[in-house]
Amino acid sequence: MITVTRPRILVVGAGFAGVGCVRRLERKLSPDEAEITLVTPSSYQLYLPLLPQVASGVLTPQSIAVSLRRSRRYRTRIIPGGAIGVDLASKVCVIRTITDKLLNEPYDYIVLAPGSITRTFDIPGLTDNAYGMKTLAEAAYLRDHVISQLDLADASQDPDERAARLQFVVVGGGYAGTETAACLQMLTHNAVKRYPRLDPKLIKWHLIDIAPRLMPELGEKLGTDAQEILRRRGVEISLGVSIAKAGPEEVTFTDGRVIPTRTLIWTAGVVASPLIATLGAETVRGRLAVTAEMNLPGHDGVFALGDAAAVPDTAKDEEGAVCPPTAQHAMRQGKVVADNVIAALRDQPLRPYRHKDLGLVVDLGGRDAVSKPLGVELKGLPAMAVARGYHWSALRTNVAKTRVMTNWLLNAVAGDDFVRTGFQSRTPAKLKDFEFVHAYMTPEELRAQVDGKGAAGAAEGTAE
Helix, strand or coil, X not given: CCCCCCCEEXXXXXXXXXXXXXXXXXXXXXXXXXXXXXXXXXXXXXXXXXXXXXXXXXXXXXXXXXXXXXXXXXXXXXXXXXXXXXXXXCCEEEEEECCCCEEEEECCEEEECCCEEECCCCCCCHHHHCECCCCHHHHHHHHHHHHHHHHHHHHCCCHHHHHHHCEEEEECCCHHHHHHHHHHHXXXXXXXXXXXXXXXXXXXXXXXXXXXXXXXXXXXXXXXXXXXXXXXXXXXXXXXXXXXXXXXXXXXXXXXXXXXCCEEEXXXXXXXXXXXXXXXXXXXXXXXXXXXXXXXXXXXXXXXXHHHEECECCCCCCCCCECCCCHHHHHHHHHHHHHHHHHHXXXXXXXXXXXXXXXXXXXXXXXXXXXXXXXXXXXXXXXXXXXHHHHHHHCCCHHHHXXXXXXXXXXXXXXXXXXXXXXCCCCCCEHHHCCCCCCCCCHHXXXXXXXXHHHXXXXXXXXX
């Protein structure tokens, strides 16, 4: 008796790229055509661009965590864990589940969308003392932490301690860092009115970046406008400067300044997931080198996209240009990769990815924003309307859109909420606690895992 098994499609990562791919596969493939499996530690898609608004309390965490199980067409098997190695020759992905169990997951087609991690440097004390802004837990923790600094400063009798707790340092002048500094500065500015013992002038926010200007992709005019908005609010901006050393109670800048602080927020860019390094394939600045069709040369059935892949930007005439790691590209790449997986499944030609950038939006909190939709430069209320309109329309479900819009309206009418939840008060939330960079396998460990348990993993996959 011959048993015919369905082709197995394995998607790694539930970001914009991975979820976009899975949803399209579910719509365009019949249940009999393929088995779809998604690997992700959490069964939700996080809308990353709105994390600063979660950190500042404008939005609740649940509002930007979109459940993967709400779709009516949902039939994807979700493995709760992270991929820590891929053996391309054996077509096996090694997964560490959230209970630390190792699984060998065989596949016929694999879509690699593991995203990125925070880029760090060999700076003494950085990973031990800095907070990140890449996950929902980090954003929620950071909000609690900032409010707790106000509480502790208010209670302290030591003027030096009070001053240190009311100084905040954000490293990174890109979108994430600028929006984080802007939104959290507004939170502390509004919150201090409820602390009559604190002098508002003691609250100081520092935004630093090694680049010569903030958000250079916006252009000189809008970048300057953003700087002026932040400086008008009292944010001290230092460009051409980075961190030389980070301690639990002070930060040393590369220009020699020492800032007493209990809050260092690190948002200085991202790098591709360490999973890419386990493949032994060619990379471009750490991102997997793929074709315009987003498949890996020399390996049938292997596709990669999003932050972890250097997808050629065919909309630009510039030789060697690759798509930037933005949500705008990731969402669209997910759909094209799904179509190409289906085309490979059906022995049809693949199509290249092509998308012209629609522009950039930066929400600075309140009525402040700068945007550049389709090359048109905007600031103030028009820019805020464009920024929030874009984010709102990009949310995947009507439930998420309703929650976000309700939060925005409530915040506009009732103002900020300064409740410190305390849910994570005993949980570490520094960079070293969230990146898990040492969880990935070396080539030798990967080979041993596949050789030792590959048969059992294949049997499990067939049984399912």
